[in-house]
Amino acid sequence: MTVDWAHVFAGRVGGMTASEIRELLKLIDRPEIISFAGGIPDPDFFPTAAIARAYEKIFQSNTGAGGALQYSISEGFTPLREWICAYMGRLGVEVGLDGVLVTSGSQQALEFVGKLLIGPGDKVVVTRPTYLGALQAFSPYEPTYVSVPMDEEGPELAALEAALAEKPKFFYLVPDFQNPNGTTVSLARREAILDLCVKAGVPIVEDTAYSELRYEGETIPCIAALDAARNGGHLSHVIYCGTFSKTMVPAFRIGWVNAAPEVINRLVLMKQAGDLHCSTINQIVLHDIVSSIFETHVKHLRAQYKERRDAMLAALAEFAPPGVTWTKPEGGMFVWLELPEGVNGTALLERAIKEANVAFVPGSAFHADRSGQNTLRLSFSVTKPERIREGVRRLCNLLKTG
Numbered sequence: 001m002t003v004d005w006a007h008v009f010a011g012r013v014g015g016m017t018a019s020e021i022r023e024l025l026k027l028i029d030r031p032e033i034i035s036f037a038g039g040i041p042d043p044d045f046f047p048t049a050a051i052a053r054a055y056e057k058i059f060q061s062n063t064g065a066g067g068a069l070q071y072s073i074s075e076g077f078t079p080l081r082e083w084i085c086a087y088m089g090r091l092g093v094e095v096g097l098d099g100v101l102v103t104s105g106s107q108q109a110l111e112f113v114g115k116l117l118i119g120p121g122d123k124v125v126v127t128r129p130t131y132l133g134a135l136q137a138f139s140p141y142e143p144t145y146v147s148v149p150m151d152e153e154g155p156e157l158a159a160l161e162a163a164l165a166e167k168p169k170f171f172y173l174v175p176d177f178q179n180p181n182g183t184t185v186s187l188a189r190r191e192a193i194l195d196l197c198v199k200a201g202v203p204i205v206e207d208t209a210y211s212e213l214r215y216e217g218e219t220i221p222c223i224a225a226l227d228a229a230r231n232g233g234h235l236s237h238v239i240y241c242g243t244f245s246k247t248m249v250p251a252f253r254i255g256w257v258n259a260a261p262e263v264i265n266r267l268v269l270m271k272q273a274g275d276l277h278c279s280t281i282n283q284i285v286l287h288d289i290v291s292s293i294f295e296t297h298v299k300h301l302r303a304q305y306k307e308r309r310d311a312m313l314a315a316l317a318e319f320a321p322p323g324v325t326w327t328k329p330e331g332g333m334f335v336w337l338e339l340p341e342g343v344n345g346t347a348l349l350e351r352a353i354k355e356a357n358v359a360f361v362p363g364s365a366f367h368a369d370r371s372g373q374n375t376l377r378l379s380f381s382v383t384k385p386e387r388i389r390e391g392v393r394r395l396c397n398l399l400k401t402g
């Protein structure tokens with residue numbers, strides 16, 4: 001008898017389907033396409049020489065590479081966790097080793113947070129729009145999403161207060177240069193969000209994937225630092241998710257999570273059950289390179305990506321037709337476009353690929369409630385300034401021709 005897989009799959013995976021957008025984006029792997037779709041770092045900026053040296057050091061050491069190729073503890077390589085504690089200290093958060101877990105990218109931290117906190121039907125508050133990968137991480141645990149709209153300072157407070165009254169398990173947000181809309185939450189808004197969440201007894205899951213990539217303006221303290229300042233330097237309401245994917249390289253798959261030790265203890269059990277630990281050798285190499293080049297490398301990245309952001313904003317100002325508005329991110333990798341009501345982003349993507357050789361991600365993908373049909377996410381991170389200008393020109397021409 002053959003297996004009826006659809007019948008055998010657990011009920012909770014029923015909603016996990018490949019999106020039509022993903023199918024369209026499969027068509028963009030052609031050299032003539034100018035793609036603003038992928039929110040990925042430019043490999044031309046990877047610190048490959050430093051990485052090669054760090055691997056060589058391991059294989060040429062007198063003690064041999066055995067330890068680096070062996071299993072290791074689930075919490076993460078201790079010197080790397082010490083580096084993370086010192087880094088968090090500079091941000092204003094005191095964490096000890098019992099407050100850090102190294103994860104397979106911050107994506108795994110989000111997955112574990114979902115597993116730890118969400119039961120079927122539990123409410124989870126997200127912004128509208130929000131990071132698609134967070135929805136993918138949380139959805140298998142069957143939450144009901146409550147979406148809070150955003151203005152230029154971040155999530156709207158009245159809507160957040162109403163959402164918190166529904167007794168959600170947590171509020172997930174990306175406060176700096178949000179993926180997808182580039183918005184940075186103001187300091188006043190961060191304090192107010194924390195006030196509301198403390199009052200409601202609801203944890204905040206703070207995703208800081210792009211926080212180091214600031215191109216202008218003052219650094220704003222992370223919500224974790226505001227939380228710690230109210231709590232003797234330690235985390236109370238915030239689960240902080242960090243990553244080395246955007247500052248170093250994504251292929252190591254190394255991120256981390258900071259939280260109160262009782263939360264970390266549970267997350268460590270999930271790490272053990274999930275994949276035991278992150279690659280030992282990759283953690284050693286990453287620790288070597290962050291210890292030597294983190295600051296200089298991030299400074300270099302800021303200068304490079306700033307040029308691209310500037311090119312995209314200048315091209316939009318030059319070519320965008322009336323009725324189109326866009327965000328002006330102070331960092332990160334994304335500009336968010338709002339088109340006139342009634343224009344459909346997914347239909348536009350199909351035309352953009354076929355008629356203009358340009359790609360982007362339609363904004364509806366980033367809405368838990370599938371709204372935002374007339375929005376688009378453009379990423380400037382992997383395209384050189386001249387190509388950005390040409391791509392924006394082509395996209396805007398398409399918009400002008402309806």
Ligand SMILES: Cc1ncc(COP(=O)(O)O)c(C=O)c1O
Binds near residue numbers: 106131179250
């Ligand atoms: C907002 C946000 N959070 C988390 C991630 C996950 O990144 P990683 O797992 O590589 O740390 C991404 C990746 O693009 C992201 O945009």
